[in-house]
Amino acid sequence: MELSSRQLALKERAAAFSNGLLRKRGAEIDQSREYPFDVVEALKAERFMGMTIPKEYGGQGQSFLDTVLVIEEMARACTVSARIVVEANMGAISTVMAYGTDAQRRRAADLVLAGDKPAICITEPEAGSDASGMKTRADKRGNRYVLNGSKHWITGAGVSRLHLIFARVFDESGEELGVGGFLAVRGEAEGLRIGKRETTMGLCGMPEGELVFEDLEITPDMVLLPPSGFKRGFADLINAYNSQRVGAGTVAMGIAAGALEHAIEWVKTREQFGRPIGEFQGLQWMLADMQTQLTASRLMLHAAAASRGPGGSAFPDPTLAAQAKIFASEAAIKIVNDALQMFGARGYSRDFPLERMARDVRMFTIGGGTAQVLRTLVASKVLGWKLPQTRH
Numbered sequence: 001m002e003l004s005s006r007q008l009a010l011k012e013r014a015a016a017f018s019n020g021l022l023r024k025r026g027a028e029i030d031q032s033r034e035y036p037f038d039v040v041e042a043l044k045a046e047r048f049m050g051m052t053i054p055k056e057y058g059g060q061g062q063s064f065l066d067t068v069l070v071i072e073e074m075a076r077a078c079t080v081s082a083r084i085v086v087e088a089n090m091g092a093i094s095t096v097m098a099y100g101t102d103a104q105r106r107r108a109a110d111l112v113l114a115g116d117k118p119a120i121c122i123t124e125p126e127a128g129s130d131a132s133g134m135k136t137r138a139d140k141r142g143n144r145y146v147l148n149g150s151k152h153w154i155t156g157a158g159v160s161r162l163h164l165i166f167a168r169v170f171d172e173s174g175e176e177l178g179v180g181g182f183l184a185v186r187g188e189a190e191g192l193r194i195g196k197r198e199t200t201m202g203l204c205g206m207p208e209g210e211l212v213f214e215d216l217e218i219t220p221d222m223v224l225l226p227p228s229g230f231k232r233g234f235a236d237l238i239n240a241y242n243s244q245r246v247g248a249g250t251v252a253m254g255i256a257a258g259a260l261e262h263a264i265e266w267v268k269t270r271e272q273f274g275r276p277i278g279e280f281q282g283l284q285w286m287l288a289d290m291q292t293q294l295t296a297s298r299l300m301l302h303a304a305a306a307s308r309g310p311g312g313s314a315f316p317d318p319t320l321a322a323q324a325k326i327f328a329s330e331a332a333i334k335i336v337n338d339a340l341q342m343f344g345a346r347g348y349s350r351d352f353p354l355e356r357m358a359r360d361v362r363m364f365t366i367g368g369g370t371a372q373v374l375r376t377l378v379a380s381k382v383l384g385w386k387l388p389q390t391r392h
């Protein structure tokens, strides 16, 4: 896909940001396991937070493809920063911009433009891949909803302010109405408790944690009503989530691009048997495969980012998003692993970036819909069949 001169300039600006601040901060953030508020300030100053927010709410009205160009550059050097850019432009914020009221959009835009990375709260201990089996409930009481339940593995738990919470909705008689989105701002919402933080293998500066809802009261202005109503609310909300699937796939692809760059530089300088190791065909063919997989991943992600789902959806096509995420996440794991191999023992050392990249990249066939579950979505489209995964 050919990029415009504006897009090329955007990519170049993101690359300069990444080569400057992030080259140094990537390893530091990994070691400290602290959320990088300093990087957020810099992202804000460069206007990479809230790029997709429409201009009338203070954003730039940029596209998901524009965001993808920025995410790749960030991920080459610092995965946590790239994930901040994903969530400050896709996922929850894009859902509010598409489905929210004017007041909700304004509120969410103000938070993100001030530096917040919103949290999207879907997964529960008993409802991971089977997200529609969620148990968190929102009970109508007068004109309010009262939320009870819990979520886990929520990216940004304890640092995000805006939360988009998926919950099963019940009316006052106890009848189930479907699934809705509920907005809560940490610090303002009584009944929103941050639970245990996970000790993760990678992406260490980004907290992943538990959220507990204890009679969390949601006022009518914070109910995000899906366009088809609660009955088909889950489908509408997960449709909006396709943007973040493309974002997550791009983080994986960006890590792979960074790892390949390191590998290319290394094989030209490291000598064995009196020659640069890049002169050995065994490594040349590995490099060729790595570049081929990277190029294919990038093309698929760009096509998915620029696509629109059925019915004039504001979000990427579900099948293209799934295919791109499956391919890019699996290819990235292999590319990073092969790059690490080219560094020999040094690849295994904390003094070099490859081991961090290998830990970070592993997440992307899991979070955002596992590679297996996304294959079922693609197979369903290929066959033209519904493929319910429950026994009955």
Ligand SMILES: CC(C)(COP(=O)(O)OP(=O)(O)OC[C@H]1O[C@@H](n2cnc3c(N)ncnc32)[C@H](O)[C@@H]1OP(=O)(O)O)[C@@H](O)C(=O)NCCC(=O)NCCSC(=O)CCS(=O)O
Pocket: 120, 122, 123, 128, 129, 130, 131, 132, 133, 155, 234, 235, 236, 238, 239, 240, 242, 244, 248, 318, 366, 367, 368, 369, 370, 373, 377, 387, 388, 389
């Ligand atoms: C969708 C699933 C939870 C499977 O659930 P079900 O089998 O119960 O439901 P389906 O019949 O497949 O779907 C219900 C309804 O929704 C429509 N749908 C499903 N997926 C999409 C989609 N991607 N885009 C648009 N519409 C979609 C589907 O067509 C049905 O509509 P109709 O009733 O036919 O009209 C499961 O497949 C799934 O997606 N599980 C993964 C859950 C997930 O992705 N969680 C992510 C949590 S957030 C996160 O991990 C952040 C990480 S990050 O990188 O930042």
Ligand SMILES: Cc1cc2nc3c(=O)[nH]c(=O)nc-3n(C[C@H](O)[C@H](O)[C@H](O)COP(=O)(O)OP(=O)(O)OC[C@H]3O[C@@H](n4cnc5c(N)ncnc54)[C@H](O)[C@@H]3O)c2cc1C
Pocket: 119, 120, 121, 122, 123, 125, 127, 128, 129, 130, 152, 153, 154, 155, 156, 203, 208, 363, 366, 367, 368, 369, 370, 371, 372, 373, 376, 389
């Ligand atoms: C770093 C990270 C960040 C995350 N951030 C968020 C977040 O911000 N918000 C959020 O809501 N969630 C988040 N998640 C959770 C993520 O979405 C879930 O981990 C994911 O959906 C899988 O759920 P699970 O972990 O419960 O695995 P399970 O669903 O228990 O799956 C276990 C295994 O079984 C396989 N499996 C399950 N069902 C099927 C099937 N029908 N067919 C074939 N295979 C199947 C899976 O592919 C997997 O290999 C995050 C996860 C990670 C790792």
